[in-house]
Amino acid sequence: MMRVVLIGYGNLGKHLAQALAANEQVSLLQICTSQVIGDSQLQGVERIQQPDQLKPADLYLMAIADDHIASRSQALPNLDGLVAHCSGSTNIQALCSNNRAGVFYPLQTFSKKSSPIWEEIPICIEATNRADLHLLQQLALAISPKVFNVSSEQRLHLHLAAVLVNNFGNHLMHMAQEQLGQAQLSYQLLLPLMQETLDKIKRMPPVQAQTGPAVRGDKKTMEQHLALLQAEEKELYSLFSKLIKQSHDHEL
Amino acid sequence: MMRVVLIGYGNLGKHLAQALAANEQVSLLQICTSQVIGDSQLQGVERIQQPDQLKPADLYLMAIADDHIASRSQALPNLDGLVAHCSGSTNIQALCSNNRAGVFYPLQTFSKKSSPIWEEIPICIEATNRADLHLLQQLALAISPKVFNVSSEQRLHLHLAAVLVNNFGNHLMHMAQEQLGQAQLSYQLLLPLMQETLDKIKRMPPVQAQTGPAVRGDKKTMEQHLALLQAEEKELYSLFSKLIKQSHDHEL
Numbered sequence: 001m002m003r004v005v006l007i008g009y010g011n012l013g014k015h016l017a018q019a020l021a022a023n024e025q026v027s028l029l030q031i032c033t034s035q036v037i038g039d040s041q042l043q044g045v046e047r048i049q050q051p052d053q054l055k056p057a058d059l060y061l062m063a064i065a066d067d068h069i070a071s072r073s074q075a076l077p078n079l080d081g082l083v084a085h086c087s088g089s090t091n092i093q094a095l096c097s098n099n100r101a102g103v104f105y106p107l108q109t110f111s112k113k114s115s116p117i118w119e120e121i122p123i124c125i126e127a128t129n130r131a132d133l134h135l136l137q138q139l140a141l142a143i144s145p146k147v148f149n150v151s152s153e154q155r156l157h158l159h160l161a162a163v164l165v166n167n168f169g170n171h172l173m174h175m176a177q178e179q180l181g182q183a184q185l186s187y188q189l190l191l192p193l194m195q196e197t198l199d200k201i202k203r204m205p206p207v208q209a210q211t212g213p214a215v216r217g218d219k220k221t222m223e224q225h226l227a228l229l230q231a232e233e234k235e236l237y238s239l240f241s242k243l244i245k246q247s248h249d250h251e252l
Numbered sequence: 253m254m255r256v257v258l259i260g261y262g263n264l265g266k267h268l269a270q271a272l273a274a275n276e277q278v279s280l281l282q283i284c285t286s287q288v289i290g291d292s293q294l295q296g297v298e299r300i301q302q303p304d305q306l307k308p309a310d311l312y313l314m315a316i317a318d319d320h321i322a323s324r325s326q327a328l329p330n331l332d333g334l335v336a337h338c339s340g341s342t343n344i345q346a347l348c349s350n351n352r353a354g355v356f357y358p359l360q361t362f363s364k365k366s367s368p369i370w371e372e373i374p375i376c377i378e379a380t381n382r383a384d385l386h387l388l389q390q391l392a393l394a395i396s397p398k399v400f401n402v403s404s405e406q407r408l409h410l411h412l413a414a415v416l417v418n419n420f421g422n423h424l425m426h427m428a429q430e431q432l433g434q435a436q437l438s439y440q441l442l443l444p445l446m447q448e449t450l451d452k453i454k455r456m457p458p459v460q461a462q463t464g465p466a467v468r469g470d471k472k473t474m475e476q477h478l479a480l481l482q483a484e485e486k487e488l489y490s491l492f493s494k495l496i497k498q499s500h501d502h503e504l
Binding site: 174 | 263317318319341359360361362363365366368372373374376398400402405406408409410411412413414415416417418419420421422423424425426427428429431432434435436437439441442443444445446447448449450452453454455456457458459461462463464465466467470472473476477480481484485487488491492494495496498499
């Protein structure tokens with residue numbers, strides 16, 4: 001049974017704690033956090049507030065804000081176990097070299113209200129030696145069949161890609177919702193289109209799936225759209241239209 | 253049985269022709285197009301090339317490019333039936349007033365390779381009188397349960413919203429794919445995240461679902477991302493980050 005200690009109890013930390021506590025291959029020994037743990041599923045897990053109270057474990061998972069990874073890993077005592085962070089955009093070298101370093105990055109957007117389906121979440125792992133990589137792989141496979149070896153450099157590209165489709169895609173949905181609100185139309189109207197947009201890329205590269213006024217060079221429609229948008233949204237619209245045209249012409 | 257003539261045989265026209273020919277409540281009399289019709293499912297449908305060969309029908313559906321709607325509706329003879337276009341961004345008034353005018357707009361992205369699931373596609377209809385609206389409603393309900401009365405003004409907002417989530421969202425996927433290509437990673441890695449991005453908006457408004465470096469104001473990560481992007485993509489990234497922050501601050 002793998003002994004794990006969780007450092008951090010934010011959004012990701014809470015979901016990880018639940019997944020680890022419920023897993024038969026894992027013994028979640030402690031959670032190190034200044035926050036109160038209200039979760040009844042975690043009653044058997046010791047809560048500590050300071051790193052000098054850390055118990056011996058195979059793995060110390062740091063589920064904390066990117067900015068704090070370097071400093072908080074430096075504040076850890078010398079440990080026998082592996083110390084891994086869970087950040088998409090942080091290099092493995094940000095972890096203090098006093099301890100063996102690794103990365104355990106679940107590629108998903110986590111929110112308070114909803115339970116992640118762990119079996120579907122890709123987990124990207126990285127370590128500096130084979131034994132540590134094996135340990136991370138073992139933990140990752142215990143919670144998801146989708147485990148990938150991803151270097152820090154690759155992970156940054158991946159994290160950027162995730163920001164593009166998730167954060168920026170989400171903002172487009174917000175803008176779309178505002179347009180529909182202005183027209184007193186339900187957002188439900190767009191759901192089938194959004195699902196098809198996503199399903200299409202399982203069948204063909206997005207650049208080939210592209211349709212609409214920008215790719216057609218339909219200036220009249222683009223001008224009508226621009227008239228409905230605010231100043232900076234106009235800029236975004238024009239920039240997208242330009243980039244779409246460029247990608248399409250490049251593809252021909 | 254409703255007698256329908258289809259004018260135009262492009263991407264949408266082909267899919268509409270199939271749906272109408274297969275429908276028991278519809279008799280698809282003719283398709284007016286200069287293109288050859290290779291589809292064996294349409295063998296019983298007469299192909300004509302000129303509008304003076306049009307047969308009497310209840311409805312003439314113009315599935316043609318937005319730019320040609322005005323001129324081609326002007327070239328139609330005086331007809332007993334209703335003339336409806338299928339465009340998201342074209343006002344009903346673009347249709348020549350010689351004939352009764354309507355709009356029949358299926359809100360979906362159509363591609364050659366895939367068959368649309370008509371039962372899931374919202375169809376937006378508009379007419380200038382109750383009888384015509386009823387006719388369009390009858391046809392729409394024959395192919396989808398999701399039928400909405402949408403005015404030309406509303407439809408333009410809806411079309412813009414569709415361009416935002418579909419065309420622009422699709423371009424973000426293209427950019428994401430390029431990032432993953434640069435890192436020799438499979439695009440499959442992103443699919444669960446994209447599905448969750450979409451599923452989330454069924455549970456909460458997108459502005460509340462927002463996560464990531466822009467909303468956190470995490471400048472270090474944003475700079476790392478910018479370093480991986482080309483000139484105009486950098487601009488897009490910065491603009492999105494600014495708009496996301498604004499929306500978030502506005503929401504608080």
